Amino acid sequence: MNQGPSVDHGHLQPMFVHFDDLDQMGMVHNTRYGVLVERALTLFWDSHGYGFGNGKLGHPDASVGVAEFAISYKAPIIGTGAVYVHLTVDHIGSTSVGYTFRVLSAEGAVHAEGRRVHIRLDPKTFRPTPWAEETRAIYKTLSAG
Template sequence: MTYPHWHTVPLRWKDNDVYGHVNNVVHYSLMDTVINTWLVERGGLDVAAGPVIGLCVESHCAYHASVSFPDSLRIGLRVAHLGRSSVRYEIGMYSATGALVAEGHFVHVFVDRENRRPVPVSGKLRESLEELLVTA
């Protein structure tokens, strides 16, 4: 799989559950973090006070292998679809050895902060998402 952006995240002791591996909720948190880090740093999204926010309307994660602290994950990010007001991200999570740990998708709809109605993805935000766009 091709991912235009990669982000390495060290796992934390608290990410392990009682079974000794990273709990499934951590995978979702990492997807959300990698996406929003991109949006803030590259897209100029102001999550605290900007007029536009992204709402998650769909997410999915398929698990392929176990991983645990003190490992780290290399997380690949791409955009599979960029619409007028929505975007579908695809994420791949790989262990330090290169094994696929999990893969998922995450859909944002960008809305006006006040009225929560969809708004066009435009300007710097759209440009940053186009950088991640991978077409089949």
């Protein structure tokens, strides 16, 4: 994959569209955009030690629930190949975080954009619980300011 589009903040995650992501018209199926975002977040957090290996969370703050997921489709992705997911954070609460995302072509064209909210859940009680300071610091690296 090439270097991808230029972004001024957040994280740009290279992804690849596979043949099984396509619908009968050769476009990425609408449900696969959510999978691209999910996988981009997984790759980002795994690189910070927040993965799920050997059946265990890499960090307690990896225990999250999705409270909101919204996506708007702008232009179809036709065929297989490189795409990029641009992840940013627009809100960091005591137990929640709001991401914004864009699915981009290598040239920077927007294929889809949206928002996703995670709630930090205690892995034993499944009740909201505050983020650790090190997690908040990582979220701040995805913020504009």
